[in-house]
Amino acid sequence: xxKKNEWGLGFFLSAVVLAGFAVYVVVRYPYxxxxxxYTTILPWIGIAxxxxxFFAGHFSYPRVHNVRVYLAGxxxxxxxIAYFLLFxxxxxxxxxxxxxxxxxxxxxxxxxxxTGILFLSSEFKYRVVRxxxxxxxxxxxxxxxxxxxxxxxxxxxxxLDAPQVWDARFFAGALLFGGIAIxxxxxxxxxxxxxxxxxxxxxxxxxxxxxxVWGHGVYPLELAEFAAxxxxxxxxxxxxxxxxxxxRISYDPLLHIYNRDYCSKIISEQSNMDTSPSFAVAMVDxxxxxxxxxxxxxQAGDQxxxxxxxxxxxxxxxxxxxxxxxxxxxxxxFPQMAIRDAEPIxxxxxxxxxxxxxxxxxKTLAVKVSCGVSSREDVSQSVMDVIHAAxxxxxxxxxxxxxxxxxxKTSQWQIKKK
Numbered sequence: 170x171x172k173k174n175e176w177g178l179g180f181f182l183s184a185v186v187l188a189g190f191a192v193y194v195v196v197r198y199p200y201x202x203x204x205x206x207y208t209t210i211l212p213w214i215g216i217a218x219x220x221x222x223f224f225a226g227h228f229s230y231p232r233v234h235n236v237r238v239y240l241a242g243x244x245x246x247x248x249x250i251a252y253f254l255l256f257x258x259x260x261x262x263x264x265x266x267x268x269x270x271x272x273x274x275x276x277x278x279x280x281x282x283x284t285g286i287l288f289l290s291s292e293f294k295y296r297v298v299r300x301x302x303x304x305x306x307x308x309x310x311x312x313x314x315x316x317x318x319x320x321x322x323x324x325x326x327x328x329l330d331a332p333q334v335w336d337a338r339f340f341a342g343a344l345l346f347g348g349i350a351i352x353x354x355x356x357x358x359x360x361x362x363x364x365x366x367x368x369x370x371x372x373x374x375x376x377x378x379x380x381x382v383w384g385h386g387v388y389p390l391e392l393a394e395f396a397a398x399x400x401x402x403x404x405x406x407x408x409x410x411x412x413x414x415x416x417r418i419s420y421d422p423l424l425h426i427y428n429r430d431y432c433s434k435i436i437s438e439q440s441n442m443d444t445s446p447s448f449a450v451a452m453v454d455x456x457x458x459x460x461x462x463x464x465x466x467x468q469a470g471d472q473x474x475x476x477x478x479x480x481x482x483x484x485x486x487x488x489x490x491x492x493x494x495x496x497x498x499x500x501x502x503f504p505q506m507a508i509r510d511a512e513p514i515x516x517x518x519x520x521x522x523x524x525x526x527x528x529x530x531x532k533t534l535a536v537k538v539s540c541g542v543s544s545r546e547d548v549s550q551s552v553m554d555v556i557h558a559a560x561x562x563x564x565x566x567x568x569x570x571x572x573x574x575x576x577x578k579t580s581q582w583q584i585k586k587k
Contacts, residue, residue: 177365184369218399219249270323342378432492449511
């Protein structure tokens with residue numbers, strides 16, 4: 170899998186589209202002419218999907234084990250209850266029952282939440298995750314109740330609200346939430362699209378904050394954005410949940426590359442496709458790997474395997490797809506490539522691995538690999554024919570001294586087989 174594409178641009182763009190749709194709804198259906206939309210429909214949507222976000226986050230953890238998603242679901246539910254039930258009552262007009270400082274406090278809490286989740290480590294046991302989540306939700310619930318029912322507690326927050334467009338506070342709030350997208354790209358850039366999901370989650374608060382300068386006590390866009398936010402989070406968590414589960418079926422948890430099942434899937438798909446002949450395959454095997462396990466232990470062997478797999482992936486993606494073929498042997502598929510195109514890439518892989526050092530608990534190890542490359546020459550040759558020819562080339566590399574790349578024509582292997 171190409172790690173460079175794992176930030177989650179698609180999730181983030183869907184947040185931008187949904188936030189833009191909220192703007193369209195407010196412009197198309199003004200508050201003065203559609204009060205029921207803002208007093209009943211949007212608040213109910215916000216409450217319903219806030220509760221759904223809670224269930225999506227809660228039940229996703231045992232399956233995808235991501236504390237960020239788990240906590241985001243809980244905090245979205247808390248925010249929905251705090252805003253729609255305690256502030257924008259569904260059975261009355263959306264008029265503040267307390268000072269305007271209350272929603273500003275909610276903005277501040279959610280900014281802290283969005284930022285804190287980005288820096289949160291994913292290395293927690295489930296028991297710790299539950300205790301930590303309970304503590305965070307309890308503390309924030311108490312804080313919300315205090316500021317909701319004690320007008321004096323919100324006086325400080327009112328100073329953060331921007332009275333005019335040219336006020337610095339008008340831009341600061343939006344920029345702070347927009348900055349979370351940049352932070353997510355730096356911090357959560359390789360966590361299976363989670364960075365884009367969290368950036369999109371925070372994005373809804375930026376236009377909502379900007380809209381407050383035109384509100385005069387009623388904020389239709391704020392309502393629309395806050396109703397859309399839990400919808401977005403719920404849908405994205407469920408989509409990410411199923412994507413990750415499907416991904417795990419095809420993923421090697423140790424090496425962080427595709428597994429043998431996915432390799433078989435590629436072979437099956439390519440065998441059924443009537444494509445042009447060019448399709449190269451490289452087989453890569455770690456030299457003297459058994460000695461590493463016997464001398465330094467299986468933990469060191471696993472570290473070597475992981476380092477080699479990641480080195481291969483760095484060099485061949487996106488031109489090729491790397492899979493674990495079995496044991497310490499890996500296969501690289503190069504669609505639309507002949508031997509002459511794939512061989513230099515594989516040679517670069519070999520040289521890169523030879524140059525690196527793998528740090529284990531007891532010693533720093535040098536690693537070398539042998540490689541075999543072949544390609545399909547006509548449509549009568551199957552992918553398995555190419556794999557077998559590449560395997561023969563790998564055997565030749567081993568026999569001739571290891572730490573080298575050798576090639577073999579698939580047609581020659583077929584003749585010998587017959």
